[in-house]
Structure formats: C-alpha cells, structure tokens
Amino acid sequence: xxxxxxxxxxxxxxxxxxxxxxxWAGTAASARADELSVGxxxxxxxxxxxxxxxxxxEDLGLAxxxxxxxxxxxxxxxxxxxxxxxxxIIDEGDDPLPAFEExxxxxxxxxxxxxxxxxxxxxxxAAKGRDILLFNAAAEEESLRNEDCRDxxxxxxxxxxxxxxxxxxxxxxxxxxxxxxxxxxxxxxxLYLDQIKRAAKKFSGKIIAEKLWEFGPDGRRTAQQEVPLLxxxxxxxxxxIADEAGEFGDxxxxxxxxxxxxxxxxxxxATTWHPQAEQHGAVQLNNRFKRLANRPMTSLDFNxxxxxxxxxxxxxxxxxxxxxxxxxxxxxxEFELAAFKGVGLxxxxxxxxxxxxxxxAQAAALVSMSPQPGFLHQRTPLDTLGTDKPESxxxxx
Amino acid sequence: MKARIAAVAxxxxxxxxxxxAEAYTVYVSNEKDxxxxxxxxxxxxVTKTFKVGRRPRGLAVTPDxxxxxxxxxxxxxxxxxxxxxxxxxxxxxxxPDPELFAFSPDGKLMYVANxxxxxxxxxxxxxxxxxxxxxxxxxPEGMAVxxxxxxxxxxxxxxxxxxxxxxxxxxxxxxxxxDARPRxxxxxxxxxxxxxxxxxxxTVTVIDPKTKQVLKRxxxxxxxxxxxxxxxxxxxITKNGKRVFVALGPANRVAVINGDTYxxxxxxxxxxxxxxxAFTPDEKMLFSTxxxxxxxxxxxxxxLRVTKSIKVGRLPWGxxxxxx
Numbered sequence: 001x002x003x004x005x006x007x008x009x010x011x012x013x014x015x016x017x018x019x020x021x022x023x024w025a026g027t028a029a030s031a032r033a034d035e036l037s038v039g040x041x042x043x044x045x046x047x048x049x050x051x052x053x054x055x056x057x058e059d060l061g062l063a064x065x066x067x068x069x070x071x072x073x074x075x076x077x078x079x080x081x082x083x084x085x086x087x088x089i090i091d092e093g094d095d096p097l098p099a100f101e102e103x104x105x106x107x108x109x110x111x112x113x114x115x116x117x118x119x120x121x122x123x124x125x126a127a128k129g130r131d132i133l134l135f136n137a138a139a140e141e142e143s144l145r146n147e148d149c150r151d152x153x154x155x156x157x158x159x160x161x162x163x164x165x166x167x168x169x170x171x172x173x174x175x176x177x178x179x180x181x182x183x184x185x186x187x188x189x190x191l192y193l194d195q196i197k198r199a200a201k202k203f204s205g206k207i208i209a210e211k212l213w214e215f216g217p218d219g220r221r222t223a224q225q226e227v228p229l230l231x232x233x234x235x236x237x238x239x240x241i242a243d244e245a246g247e248f249g250d251x252x253x254x255x256x257x258x259x260x261x262x263x264x265x266x267x268x269x270a271t272t273w274h275p276q277a278e279q280h281g282a283v284q285l286n287n288r289f290k291r292l293a294n295r296p297m298t299s300l301d302f303n304x305x306x307x308x309x310x311x312x313x314x315x316x317x318x319x320x321x322x323x324x325x326x327x328x329x330x331x332x333x334e335f336e337l338a339a340f341k342g343v344g345l346x347x348x349x350x351x352x353x354x355x356x357x358x359x360x361a362q363a364a365a366l367v368s369m370s371p372q373p374g375f376l377h378q379r380t381p382l383d384t385l386g387t388d389k390p391e392s393x394x395x396x397x
Numbered sequence: 398m399k400a401r402i403a404a405v406a407x408x409x410x411x412x413x414x415x416x417x418a419e420a421y422t423v424y425v426s427n428e429k430d431x432x433x434x435x436x437x438x439x440x441x442x443v444t445k446t447f448k449v450g451r452r453p454r455g456l457a458v459t460p461d462x463x464x465x466x467x468x469x470x471x472x473x474x475x476x477x478x479x480x481x482x483x484x485x486x487x488x489x490x491x492x493p494d495p496e497l498f499a500f501s502p503d504g505k506l507m508y509v510a511n512x513x514x515x516x517x518x519x520x521x522x523x524x525x526x527x528x529x530x531x532x533x534x535x536x537p538e539g540m541a542v543x544x545x546x547x548x549x550x551x552x553x554x555x556x557x558x559x560x561x562x563x564x565x566x567x568x569x570x571x572x573x574x575x576d577a578r579p580r581x582x583x584x585x586x587x588x589x590x591x592x593x594x595x596x597x598x599x600t601v602t603v604i605d606p607k608t609k610q611v612l613k614r615x616x617x618x619x620x621x622x623x624x625x626x627x628x629x630x631x632x633x634i635t636k637n638g639k640r641v642f643v644a645l646g647p648a649n650r651v652a653v654i655n656g657d658t659y660x661x662x663x664x665x666x667x668x669x670x671x672x673x674x675a676f677t678p679d680e681k682m683l684f685s686t687x688x689x690x691x692x693x694x695x696x697x698x699x700x701l702r703v704t705k706s707i708k709v710g711r712l713p714w715g716x717x718x719x720x721x
Contacts, residue, residue, distance in 0.1 A: 071555055074556060075534055075558065287513055336577055338555070343597065344599070380624070
C-alpha cells in the first residue's frame, strides 16, 4: 500500500495515538471546524493490455478529485469553508478494509471508491450502520444496483446497461438495427455482452450473430487474417464489440468483410466524459483539468470529480461541513448536480444510481449524446438509460 | 390612372409604415462562424456580415454608439469594431477567455468575466488598460452593473453564486447562493431588483440588492416539455419594470413574467435554444438569438407575439441594438 499524502499519514499516527488514549470511537473531527475532508480509495491503474502502449496515468481518477476540491475551494473561501482530498492507493489483490478503516479513522466520512465491484461490496458491508457514505466511481456492475445494492453506496459510475442503452438508442435512431457481436473471453466481456443483448431487446435491435474472439490478447497481428473470416457471409449494419480490456476491439475496424462501422467498448463508445466535449461549459472543465493534470480528462476522472462535487457543492448549500446535514441533502429531493451535460443530475432513489446523459464518442471526436431525442419516459428521458424502477431488483438496506 | 393612384397610395403607405417604427440596427455575434450579422429593422434583413475574432460571444455597443464591443473568447481578447465602417478600431486587454462584460453607466469602465480563469477583469476604456483583476468563483459568466454604478454583479457558473462587488473598492462584499449554473444578471432600471437566471437549476431568482435577500425564486413549466429542457439564460426588463423577458434555452421559448407579481404570463415560441435577448430603444421590439436554429426571432413587445425570424450565422450568441 502506498500513501500519497505523507502529512496525512503523519496525522493518522498522531490521531491514532489520541484515539487510543481518549478511547474515541470512529470519526475524529477534521483539522478545522469548517474543513471537510473527502477520502478516496483508489486501485493503482493496471498496466495496459497491449504491452506498454498507452499506459494509464498514475493519477487516473485521483486528478478528477483534486480538480473538484480546487473548484470547490474557490467557492469555499467565499463562504468560509475549505475542502481537502485524502488519497489512498491500494494495489490489485490488497485487502481494501485496512486502508478504508484508516481513511475513516482520519475523519473521512465521505469516501469515494475507485475499486472493483467485489471490493466496493466488502467496504459497504463494513461501513453499514456507521455515519459513512460511499461513492462508487468505477464499478459498472448491474449487480451493485440490483441484488447486491447497498443503501450506503451512491453510484456515480454508470452501469453497463446505461452505456449499451445509450449506444442502442443511437443505432436504432440511425436505423442500424442489425448487429454482429464480437466478444472477448473475460468475465467482464460476458457482462457487457449480456447488456448488449438486453439493450437490443429493449430498443428492438437485432443480434444476428455472436462471435467469440479467440485469437489471443493482442489483436494487432491477427486482425487482418481473422476478422474477415469472422465477419463474412453475414448481413448486419454494425459490429458491436465487447472487449473491456482493449485487447482486440480497436483492430476490428477496416478488417470486416463488408465495410461496416464498429461500436461498443471500442469504435463508437459510450462514456461519461470525453476530452473533446465542449458544449454546456464542458470546454472549461476540460481546460481546467488539462492545466491541473497535464493530460486530457478521462471518464474515471470525471466520475471522481462528480462524486467529490456531490459532497463539496452541497456544503455551501446546507451551510455546514458536518456529516448529517450533508448526508440528508445529498439524499434528498432538492439535490441536483451541475456537471457540464446541459441538465441537472440527480440520484435514482430506488438504487442510488446517478442519472446522467451519456456521451457517444470515437477516439478523437464526440459523435452524439444519449438519451436520443424521441425516447420518452414519464419521469425523465434520463430514465430510458439503464434499469428503471419497475425492473429493479434492489431492496435498499 | 387608377393604377397610378394605387401606386402612389402604396408608396405613401410604405413611407407611413417606415415612419411609424424607428429603424434600428441590430448586431448579432455568431459563435461558430466567427462573424457579426448586422440587421436593419426597417427591412428586417441582414444587411452585412463581417468577420471578427474566434468564438465571438458577449457583445454590446458602447453607450456612445461608436463601437461594437465583442468578446473573441478563443483569441483571448475583446475587439472594438467601428459602427460606421465595421473596421476593427482596437482590441482591449481582457484576460483569458472573455465571455460576457458590462459597462459602467458612464461608459468609462468595462467589467469582463474571464470564464477560464475565475476572474473579473476591469478595463479602463479611455486608456485601453487593465485596471485590476477581481478573483471570483469558478467559471464567471454573467456581468451587470447597478444603474448608479456602485455595485458590480458577477455570476459564477460552477460556484453557483451571485457575487456583489463594490465598484469603489473592487472587492466582493456579498455572495448569494442560487440554483445550479447561474448565467445572467440584470438590474431593473430603478436598481431595486436584481434578476438572475440559473441554467441547469431551471429557475430565475430575484434578489433585493440592498438586503441581498431573495425576493422570489421563479420556476417555469411548459406543457409537453420535461423540466430538463427549461434552461433560463438571457433576461431583459422593460424600463418601467413591469415586464421581464427570459430566454429559456432548449425549451425554445421566451417567458414573459410580470415584474411585480412574478407570475409567468406567457411563453412565446421562438427558434431553437434561445440564448440572449435585446430590446430596441423604444422597447417595441425584442430580438432573441436562437443558437440551434441559427436565426433571430423578433418579438412584438406590446402584442406579445413573435412576428418574424431572420436567418443569421451559425450559433448566434449575443445580440445588441445600437442606441439612438
């Protein structure tokens, strides 16, 4: 386990000593009465799937949190509040609980998790019944919002179903209804495939065939040979790719037997954020991020930004940095997050999933934003994306 | 003979009609075309389109009518174009990414919102020099100056606040928290009310500039439209304060509000994504820029009817009518 904030670590040591002496339980107060510390527990970015191509930045996700704190402190100094981010990084395979408890012991009652679903669940259960609110910034699993949903986890990360619904709406609107699916061998690819199938049914797309990619984890050399064979003698409008690790998806385009566009985890992608987003003030957020982190803003950075802002933007509104009023406001009907997507974002109260428009983009350009016009819903068009209330298997507890 | 009489009558009629309404000149900045369109209200046509700096947004004519001043946001400067020959007269120091600005009532100072830099820049119009920079919230946007020139208002979109700045000390004195993404602020002509719009919040908040208390938070509802489509931006108030017009963005409507009771009296259907508004000096007409449809709608202020739409450039943003 590596700690980014050495000073914070120092304070922990002192605090732990204090706690031991005074016999305090749980939440040590922040350093100042008007200061709010938001914790983030982040998995060290994995190495890239294809050798050393496009390594993920070390500050992936974290930089989004840092920007949110910086943005919020500009407001904070006008109202006498200040905010800080308490960062902890763990490696794959580490038990997240000790690092989590340490963050809580340092007074972090709002904790952003950039972790896989299983670890989110583990922490949620450990935090149950305590004055702690968790934000899931990375795990896209449906299960976390359905049978495994937890009342103390707010999801700013989209679900896979929100992503595939966004794509499906666009493809159906384009009248590209017939899809050939190529999916990878990993469990996550299967989850993504499941959601492509569900989205096809929901929006009357048609899957004409499902093909497994079994030509290894590096599509660069094999694509020209294998993709034509995999895609010939079939009639379809678009290739849907389920390759979350990025092992072959980028190499399908231009190798299909017939000239057809690609979409899914590669090609036309559904994402919460894109460096080329410019509408609704997005260009300002992208510029601020670039100045801070010296790289473009990714969807994970944006998710963490939203999670931190959910808390720090609420503090001036409730005129407090204390847990209870903030918790009540964030969970209440009044809460609305402005996040450069042209509409206010709110949480679904049946599974605490954040409703949000999803960007459809290719690597260098934004293509569209879903929900597409014409897809209606009695509550808000945003609820045409992902699991709706009647279908939800979530029983919050 | 009859035909000739008819012709004369027709000409006389035209002259009378031209006489009845003053002819004004309207300027529209086209954000994605990098141009300004010039509209003559006598013929209601675009008489000239000229090239300006990149991404022109906020636009106003100096109180003396001599210059069209426009924020060229992507060129990080403000340009002053001569209203007689449409030549670039000078550029003003603006700080990075200027978006909107307001003049002091005497026209001597210009207050600029620098969207990318959390600053309000104060520029001396005579010396063409930057006087000072005032740190404000994140993404400053809307600017307004009270009629007595003593209070400067800035709205910051990500901080969600209306900042009250003392013009003498050039420091923030008060902050009023409003709904998400406040974009525009406008004083009533007597200075007794400050009207502000929150784009993402979908509301208009009226503030008492003396007490800084919220007088009213106005919500909108258009049958058949979901709440998210209602995004208030530009605001204009008649001089007598009786009527307030609010552009509702992708709702494609301009709301007409009673300035005393705060009741929404009517929604006028205009072009798509209506952004900013400008009255003619006689307040008989109101022009709206419609970003998505690339046109300007003309509203008859007395009849509360949309009478015409005029095609301009791509993504029309700011609009201003040359003073008499």
